[in-house]
Amino acid sequence: MKNIFVISLIAVILLQTFSKVVVLADYQANKAYIMEFLCINRDKPELKCEGKCHLTKKLKAQHDSDKQANERGQKQEVQVNLFYQCMFAFSARRFATMVSYPSVYSCAYRSVTYHSIFHPPRFIV
Known part of the structure; x- marks a missing residue:
């Protein structure tokens, strides 16, 4: 009984x-008629x-009924921004130190360390 209900509900949707x-x-199917x-x-x-x-005529009637159903069930539209572009970019290049390690590869490994950010916490007494 439960399966019949689920199948009929899926068919209606x-x-x-x-x-x-x-x-x-x-x-x-009924073109000749x-x-x-x-x-x-x-x-x-x-x-x-x-x-x-x-x-x-049938397609226009279907479109009108869909439009009426949408207008009845329509709620207030909410706009959600999914993209945010930062207007100001923070650059800490003056505190950065580029370290380059010699290698046999064509692309040498480089790391950037920010001395102003990575330090132990200071306690003010």
């Missing part, structure tokens, strides 16, 4: 998500409508 695909699949009975231009074969007028 997928149908809602892919509603336009369902409308297009229904059009392709739509051309013969539902098409507005069935009296004018020179237009070669082939039921596209009915498809356009």
